[in-house]
Amino acid sequence: MTTILKIGGSVLTDKNRVSVAKKDAISRIAKEIGEGASPGLVLIHGAGSFGHHQAKEYRLKDGLDDWSIKGLWPTHSAVTSLNRMVVDALQISGVEALPVNPLSDCVLDNGRIEHLCLDVIRMMLHEGIVPVLHGDVAMDRSKGVDVLSGDQLVPYLACELKADRVGIGTNVDGVLDDNGNVISKITPGNMSEVNKVLSGSRGVDVTGGMQGKIRELMALAESGIPSLVFNAEKPGNVVKFLKNDLKEGTIIRGD
Secondary structure, eight states: OOEEEEEOHHHHBOTTSTTOBOHHHHHHHHHHHHHHOOTTEEEEEOOTTTTHHHHHHTTGGGOOSTTGGGGHHHHHHHHHHHHHHHHHHHHHTTOOEEEOOHHHHEEEETTEEEEEOOHHHHHHHHTTOEEEEEOEEEEETTTEEEEEOHHHHHHHHHHHTTOSEEEEEESSSSSBOTTSOBOOEEOTTTHHHHHHHOOOOSSOOTTOHHHHHHHHHHHHHHTTOOEEEEETTSTTHHHHHHTTOOOOSEEEOOO
């Protein structure tokens, strides 16, 4: 069984302060993964305040030029420093985890994944190792460079690896409506209504906020793989998801 779990940058970092990690949250989630994980887990984490500020300052979404090229290393360095914290915490919790940096093995074309080397990921999974991917800067065939969101990695890997389950851990109880209530299910039938109430996340985010997440997840659902958006800030929820025992959140389905 293959499980894709993404933990949002808002859970792991203070998105309103440059490169500030929530170390207690990282440690807790790593322990929960250690308690609940089974073979076949792929972990993706958002960059949060590690990378978004640098990507915005150097206008990486606009493509490669004399200014943006100076931002490649600061942005990549920031996101990989967060990735190191996550992998270290997992190792301390007894999880055999290793980093997979998209800059080194992913090619984009006009902002979309054209190719991602999956051989290493498949080999890790076969050996019981948890690959840990993250949002990153990546080379782009059309633009020269662009920002690759962890939200785009989720459906790509889920489809390519034929995932059985997908979980999206955020800092809210699910996808919320105008009154702050959780939308229990999102399908193509109510997607237009849901779009009206979605807004970008708070803080600096160059990857589209909640709207970007739901757009990617709906495309995944229409391919036959449902996902669950849940609150990863609530202790125990990550364990419950991994054990397929989480009843809270928003389910996104293609039917």
